Amino acid sequence: MEERTPRRPRIADVAREAGVSKTAVSFAFNSPDRLAPETASRILDVADSLGYRPHPVARMLTQRHTHTIGVLTPQALSVIFSNPFFGAFSEGVALAAEQEGYALHFISPLHGSLASAMGRATVDGVVVIGLSADHPEVEQIRAAGVPLAMVDCTALPDQPSVVVEDEGGARSAAEHLLALGHRDFLVVGVEPPLPGAKLDPEGVMGKRLKGYLSALAAHGLELPDHAVVVGPASIEGGIAAMRRAYEDGLRPTAVLAMSDAMAIGVLRAARELGLRVPEDLSVVGFDDIDIAQHTNPPLTTVHQPIRQKGESAVRLLLSVVERRDIRSEQLRLETRLMVRGSTGPAPRRRQEVVRVPS
Template structure:
């Protein structure tokens, strides 16, 4: 026995399938008694409209896809993404739409994209021009780019360069000579690409070093996965080679926290022996001990803004926007040496959520 369909309900309620459909979607066009008879019958039979059939005709499933270029398991291991999804979730909850995480299926992002039953995508960490993203435009699937470049599509970024610059400048201003930089581990092909989050953050650090006339040696930049263990192992390796940096810049908080674990294990006190500045300001940055100095970016806000832009595009209401949110250096305990007073420095330029930077024709 198959699932109960609209036809079953119609038969039992002695009406046409069209009437059943109407009872659910536009009860006004039916008499009250008929509607209640139909609904009662539907309830009794346990009928629920088939989402696929409904989507086929209406071209709406009520699901938003969040696209990551990494495996799902990697995504959820990263508190940054959790916080981002938290922001996305605030809006999808509000609008009662579903949230589908889309990741490469057996290595193929294209396949995963094609198979995803969604109305549109929030794309994280890929540029609009990326090979997997471009086909979406041709197919007319709406999307919003987060942490990536875009010309036509709406996008949300933060001012990574400025934030990184502030962080490095602060440490150099404290007189640190040997600063270790923990960068994103990435495929060799992308290593020297200046664009993207990784490139922008490193560029910010480099600008500060250049300005301070401090050389940043190639072996002072260690690339490592974005995880506790990534940061832990990276610092462990450096220490095991006998090097004793006095400060550490990490392109992500979770790396920084991992490195602090390694520091502690090796008898280094933070911040006395090793000053640390992370990036992102994940919720944990205030829960760690010592609390983590970091470059704040509005992660949840980013998720909210991106999702609102996508929904707006789905509704054809409002223009596309390229938005850049601000970053801000937040000094906490991992940089307080007693000498330097706690302070906050504005990093990025806030062009504002409502600021239309470049609008594109639909």
């Protein structure tokens, strides 16, 4: 006569075993002070002996919140997690979430649909990264009444958001190279997630490009279209982009990369092409990920507070989730050029790159 279904014990089982009501058991776990001390501890003992744990889903249902925040990205997590930028960002998100007692739930397209993934997600709010404001998904989330905080996008005026000075940072990178005498540039950009799509001028990469261009324009320079190559934001992407540029006959003295990972790829490709950095070629990245200071030579790059971005996004989000603060803040963080070893004076010899006189 064995018990055939070792099913999970419920609150009713504990109540029966302890000879009390379900309410009492609930009190024992959630507000023990509403029970006589010995009753509470007896209930807890019984619960323990039965191996009872309150069912988290049932609890969520009645308490109306999940103590979980979501991180929403339009790309598959499997491509995202290998990105050091995302790692650092998640670090910031996790730090704030952990401090506030929230768990982390990553939301990415399931079976191709971000909407259905979002529909399944049991979160109190979401941090949205890598999505432009006009993405239909974002509107849907808002309509569903789920609080959200946007990262790298400020287009929703009544929503909390965190952005960085992308344009200014990019400008300072280009100015740095211009001051070193460089005139022949190659811009290495991150391609949009959807193949074929044009660089969104309001997106992060669009702003960085704008920053580069405005610095060049101030020196009477223009950037020919073919001096902009794009690829995936990875070391391999950077290698491929640099090789392609060389095969196309470009011989820049300086490379402006929109991501550190790609800059590291450029460093690598340059070495293979027999170019010394920074003597023959200067390279500047963007983001200042951790390894940037440990490359050889150390990478000159535009620092942005990646971790803080994640942390602030969560703080902003929680302030509306917990209704501590209704007004939604728009945070704008600074960027800062970190001059290290990968940039130097432009070499003397002239390059054959197209240049437009002012």
